[in-house]
Amino acid sequence: MISAYHNVHAGRSAVLFLSGPTLAQYVEPEPDLVTCGVNTVMFHRPELDYFFLQDVGRASHANSYVSRQNEYDAFKPHIAKFYGSTLCKSLHGGGSTPYQFSHAKLIKHSGARIEDPEVPADFSADLVNKPPAAAGSVTFPALQFLLWTGVKKIYIVGADITDNRRVGEDTAIQDYANQNHLGRWREFESWVGVAYPNVEIVPLNPVGLVGMFKKKEDRQRFHVLGIPHTITSAEFTHCAYTQKVRRFCKFMTEAGHTVYHYGHERSDVVCTEHIAVSDDKSMAAYADWKNKSYNGNLYDKCNKVFTSRAISEITKRFKRRDFILCWYGLGHKRIADKFPDSITVEPSIGTFNSFAPFRVFESYALMHNIYGAQNVKPKSYDAVIPGFLDPGEFTYRSKKEDWFLYLGRVEPLKGIDVALDIARRTGCKLKVAGQGRIGKVPPNVDVVGYADAAMKADLLSRAAALIVLSLYCEPFGYTAIEAAISGTPVICPDWGGFTETVLHGLTGYRCRNMDQFDWAVRNIQNIKPETCRQWALDNYTVEQARARYEEYFKQLRGVFFGCDFNGSDPSRVDIVGPKRLYSS
DSSP states (O other): OGGGGTTTTTTOEEEEEOOSGGGGGOOOSSSSOEEEEEGGGGGTOOOOSEEEEOOOOOTTSTTSTTTSHHHHHHOOOSSEEEEOOSSOTTOOOTTSEEOOOOOOOEEEETTEEEEOTTSOOOOOSOTTTSOOOOTTSTHHHHHHHHHHTTOSEEEEEOOOBOSSSBTTSOTTOOHHHHTTHHHHHHHHHHHHHHHSTTOEEEEESOSTTTTOSOOGGGOOEEEEEOOTTSOSSTTOTTOHHHHHHHHHHHHHHHTTOEEEEEEETTOOOOSSEEEEEEOTTTTGGGTTTTTSOOOOOTTSHHHHHHHHHHHHHHHHHOOTTOEEEETTGGGGHHHHTTOTTSEEEEEEEOSSOOOOSEEEESOHHHHHHHHHHHTOOOOTTOEEOOOOBOGGGSOOOSSOOSEEEEESOOSGGGTHHHHHHHHHHHOOEEEEESSSOOSSOOTTEEEEEOOOHHHHHHHHHHOSEEEOOOSSOOSOOHHHHHHHHTTOOEEEESSTTHHHHOOBTTTEEEESSHHHHHHHHHTGGGSOHHHHHHHHHHHSBHHHHHHHHHHHHHHHHHHHTTOOTTOOOTTOOOOOSSOOOOOO
């Protein structure tokens, strides 16, 4: 019977409705679409041509098959309904067409059997002779079926999958992480590009699928310059820019771009190619980096060696209009100057100087500061992209302990003296973690030294609050979002990047004088850990950062390849970038 559907919709476009929250944002991208939905979508989009059902679901879910079986069985799409069978044996044909999954190895998880994520999915382009592969989700048989019908384009709606869960789902549910579900999507992307090279697949309002199914012209080439005096690895937790480089390389590589990373030979980074341009010998002056802060000398041996080798190595790989990303700002200028045909970008400006023709700032506070200091007009092709992190690298705890945390360089400019004074005045217990040393401290202060990744995550998750007291306009204040993702409130000044990262009264307190700091310490229990956590998940994860950067780089490519300020993009469905979500 499946042969009757072969090329039945040749040349048309289709839309596949999935059940993620962004389903509510759907606006029809073009008329006369073939419509297909899966599982609970029938309750939201009752007018469907095709319907696929796989999940029995949980009895606790109001819209699951086990809860509303009669309605599922009675539902009649315009053309055909398909029931799966391998993973949910309680589903039955009910007068519709059953379909079988691939014979992947099944493993036991959470009381159910799921496909082994280590077994590659065996997707099918010939449904007469080989059934569609399940790959752990009804989505994939539906996609293989639509491709079988001959459509030229498939819009995907509501595919709100991240590395560890569905957006909006209980964070305790890790089914998607255990099944490597996002990895399955990447397998499908690779397969469909070969099996159906002329079919366009377009995720609408993507979350976890950001960057997938790109056209060839949307894939970019990046030369990513690491920080000369650090190693691009999770070990260098004190340097926000090192961590940004590491995470950026990973998500842009996974999104299908070409990413060349230039850094220390012991860097641990996911990229297209890692090129060693520094080593322990050239970094000898910073061997004691856990105790001493960087001195800011852009012309010492460490920086000179990095610069010379990077220029040599980029020359071997450079193509006209490649991106050169200067994460170390002025420290990378000598490298960028050697490549006038590049698109040179400072992708995360966090100091009060900048040089590149295209600039991304960490915060609006910093952008406005630099525009004012340099007396320049705002530029359409600058942007603000806030700091970002991987939730999986941090620990969330809703129950906090009775001590506060100072985390950062132990120096007056970072506010250590103010933090110690607060501890003296209030009598609160204070743990101090970071580079540097302190002399005599009150008995209620515990100096724990440099915090590696594991220790940092642990401290942030258990503290009653993070006290961060920079005496200057902090360009961003990275620890504020690290605390939030850990469910920990922040007590901070009312200036700089904190005005954008800390919601006063919701995720912490922004204060102006010691009386206000004292009050904040004594009333920190009023801040809900779950609000802090959700604020970070909604705004500061690698998924949001990837979408923002891809939007920005696409704009820059337009500058050089024919789409200027007045140009238009008919495929646009949203403006990615300045939007943020606010918890309450």
